Ligand code: SAM
């Protein structure tokens with residue numbers, strides 16, 4: 001049985017031995033000192049709970065072939081009803097309880113978070129949380145219209161997904177014929193209103209968009225935006241993942257290095273998902289997210305809350321814990337807090353370290369539901 005993580009290319013010689021102990025200080029958390037109320041939680045492998053990714057909807061206006069293939073997410077697909085979604089008060093309440101356990105960073109995601117009506121109201125509520133590093137991942141399609149409202153609501157930065165600058169390739173990958181130009185307009189508007197540093201995520205799939213990698217690097221080099229390459233993952237069980245579709249980050253780094261010399265940089269904090277590299281000419285940096293070829297489970301501090309309020313402790317989970325049921329059944333904060341603590345203390349997840357041809361076939365929860 002092939003364990004993909006073991007079959008990974010050797011690590012490059014970088015200087016990650018000098019990992020900084022603390023997270024990068026963001027403009028938000030310099031202003032206010034914040035400490036979790038409860039003693040820190042640790043899972044069975046000693047990993048603390050630090051990050052929460054919140055899916056605010058399972059719906060999306062794209063049908064990216066690697067995430068929500070049309071054959072599965074067609075006209076008849078049953079998305080969650082509005083009443084099944086956590087409302088903004090419920091999300092806010094849970095965030096406050098999660099924070100007692102040490103959550104420092106919240107990422108709003110989906111599905112496509114900007115299709116959730118009045119999302120800026122939720123942002124406004126969460127932005128009041130002292131010292132919280134709050135961010136959002138979007139496909140950028142609605143960003144031109146929404147960037148200013150998000151900024152006004154208190155969002156400070158954003159991550160935009162963009163898989164190619166080649167219009168035909170991009171339209172084919174989002175599978176709804178959405179043009180590159182409109183995403184670029186969204187990025188420009190986010191930049192203009194000050195949602196920075198802006199990160200751009202590119203999922204690389206061999207034979208589909210890997211020929212776009214150097215063009216993307218060239219385009220974003222010197223822009224102040226940080227381009228990050230994500231290895232195509234076997235999330236969910238509908239995207240037809242095969243190891244042959246994965247372009248290892250090492251290969252991408254050497255392709256970029258051949259055009260624009262790059263060198264590794266220290267991570268900002270333990271558990272940072274992207275490995276950082278910078279252009280030797282000082283024109284910015286790129287990141288590589290290598291969940292397949294260089295598993296980073298040992299430092300994984302991320303929990304995920306689905307749009308209907310289930311708690312998951314791994315992106316590749318098959319089951320979650322229903323917190324909405326507790327909330328709507330009248331549970332108090334202490335009960336919710338204890339439920340979260342129980343789940344985290346029992347956590348054993350390390351999927352990317354133990355991925356095999358068999359685990360790939362598991363009925364894992366879809367990324368659009370659990371939150372990317
Ligand atoms: N709709 C938003 C977007 O696309 O940015 C947010 C949700 S999306 C699930 C979050 C991130 O997951 C995106 O950057 C997307 O490209 C990435 N993603 C989705 N499916 C993936 C897969 N199979 N492998 C790697 N990354 C994936």
Ligand code: SF4
Nearest residue numbers: 060062064067111139
């Ligand atoms: Fe939608 Fe994002 Fe998934 Fe693409 S990656 S289908 S934009 S949720």
Ligand code: SF4
Nearest residue numbers: 297300314315351352
């Ligand atoms: Fe974390 Fe699971 Fe990804 Fe490992 S596979 S890094 S435990 S989300």
